Amino acid sequence: MDHSLPSQIRRELLDLQQRALIRCPETTDSAAGKTTVVNGRQIRVFCSNNYLDLANDPQVIAAVGDGLSRWGWGSGASRLISGSSTAHISLEQQLAQFKRCQAAVLFPTGYMANLGLLTALAGARDVLLIDKLCHASIIDAARASRATTRFFPHNDIKRLAELLSRYTHTRRICIITEGIFSMDGDFAHLTEIIPLKNKHQALLIVDDAHGTGVLGEHGRGTAELLDVEEHIDVTVATLSKAFGSLGGFVCCCAELAEYLRNRSRSYIYTTAAPPVVCLATAAALEIIQHQPQRRKNLHTVSKQLRHALRQAGFDIGSADAHIIPIILGRTELALQFSHLLWERGFMVPAIRQPSVPRGKARLRISLMSSHNSRDIDDLVQALVCVAGELGLLSTPSQA
Numbered sequence: 001m002d003h004s005l006p007s008q009i010r011r012e013l014l015d016l017q018q019r020a021l022i023r024c025p026e027t028t029d030s031a032a033g034k035t036t037v038v039n040g041r042q043i044r045v046f047c048s049n050n051y052l053d054l055a056n057d058p059q060v061i062a063a064v065g066d067g068l069s070r071w072g073w074g075s076g077a078s079r080l081i082s083g084s085s086t087a088h089i090s091l092e093q094q095l096a097q098f099k100r101c102q103a104a105v106l107f108p109t110g111y112m113a114n115l116g117l118l119t120a121l122a123g124a125r126d127v128l129l130i131d132k133l134c135h136a137s138i139i140d141a142a143r144a145s146r147a148t149t150r151f152f153p154h155n156d157i158k159r160l161a162e163l164l165s166r167y168t169h170t171r172r173i174c175i176i177t178e179g180i181f182s183m184d185g186d187f188a189h190l191t192e193i194i195p196l197k198n199k200h201q202a203l204l205i206v207d208d209a210h211g212t213g214v215l216g217e218h219g220r221g222t223a224e225l226l227d228v229e230e231h232i233d234v235t236v237a238t239l240s241k242a243f244g245s246l247g248g249f250v251c252c253c254a255e256l257a258e259y260l261r262n263r264s265r266s267y268i269y270t271t272a273a274p275p276v277v278c279l280a281t282a283a284a285l286e287i288i289q290h291q292p293q294r295r296k297n298l299h300t301v302s303k304q305l306r307h308a309l310r311q312a313g314f315d316i317g318s319a320d321a322h323i324i325p326i327i328l329g330r331t332e333l334a335l336q337f338s339h340l341l342w343e344r345g346f347m348v349p350a351i352r353q354p355s356v357p358r359g360k361a362r363l364r365i366s367l368m369s370s371h372n373s374r375d376i377d378d379l380v381q382a383l384v385c386v387a388g389e390l391g392l393l394s395t396p397s398q399a
């Protein structure tokens with residue numbers, strides 16, 4: 001057998017291919033919006049995390065244009081060297097005010113925010129209890145932290161209670177969950193978790209990557225929606241979804257923020273985001289705070305789609321917001337479904353393991369505030385047609 005690196009890798013790629021796990025994303029050729037262009041063809045996008053359509057907003061673009069002439073592009077160094085500009089500091093203050101917490105610490109990405117937080121906060125003497133459906137960045141961060149890590153089944157409060165009772169002699173015990181789950185569109189059962197965390201003096205960390213900006217009357221996220229904001233010890237959020245920008249941030253008490261700036265390796269040992277990224281994000285934050293209509297539109301079309309899909313007989317699990325999975329099971333089926341939608345001009349990718357558990361392959365639909373009722377009708381019609389072609393829906397649909 002040939003043991004050269006290219007041959008070894010070719011075999012591994014072949015293995016992925018045989019298990020239908022190889023990824024070949026389409027190459028888009030236009031700004032992020034509810035349509036895109038691929039190979040000269042206009043495609044309707046139902047899979048973007050640009051939930052409030054801010055990635056290409058004129059106010060955001062103007063902020064970048066103005067900022068470039070003052071700041072140029074690169075930041076030049078890590079935040080701890082010479083990369084901490086007034087643009088970074090001011091955005092952190094605005095984010096802390098928005099999220100009603102003492103401090104916010106910016107990271108270049110949401111992935112790095114989780115990594116930096118958990119590796120700084122937890123070590124070999126600590127325990128992390130993580131919802132099994134949490135994002136890869138949380139799982140990778142837990143592994144890197146060397147803390148004892150246990151996963152509880154998704155939203156299984158009884159199992160979480162058992163785990164909390166088991167680990168009583170640790171330095172620190174943290175419960176980690178997402179606010180709204182990225183692949184299922186359902187919420188963490190925060191109102192049930194909070195009494196448990198109080199009883200066991202655990203820290204509650206919520207990654208609200210997909211809720212921040214979108215959920216709650218003011219867009220502060222899942223905790224605002226569920227009216228539990230003051231009970232969350234630490235929130236992680238990303239700027240790459242509803243904000244349409246790039247970056248992540250941790251919201252916490254002033255002491256933890258100071259500690260993270262000194263101990264988070266993904267904050268210290270990496271170059272700061274360009275200052276204009278902060279200006280774009282600040283412009284997006286302004287819109288999030290002053291244009292609630294965007295959230296309202298998003299909730300209206302999300303409700304319309306969830307209702308239509310359930311009526312048509314699709315399995316969308318407990319989806320309750322703007323992320324709506326169609327759970328299909330087999331990887332090949334999800335790929336085929338996605339391909340047939342693509343042929344009709346709809347971009348709805350198949351999500352497979354390891355992003356979701358084996359046997360739970362799905363289409364993940366995510367909506368944007370700029371989608372309208374007509375967009376939803378068209379999507380549902382396409383979904384029903386394709387499901388019919390694949391012999392999937394037993395109940396004839398009126399959709």
Ligand SMILES: Cc1ncc(COP(=O)(O)O)c(C=O)c1O
Nearest residue numbers: 109110111135182209238240247
């Ligand atoms: C729940 C969750 N946390 C963190 C991240 C990482 O955020 P970013 O894309 O900003 O790195 C994601 C991204 O998909 C996510 O879904």
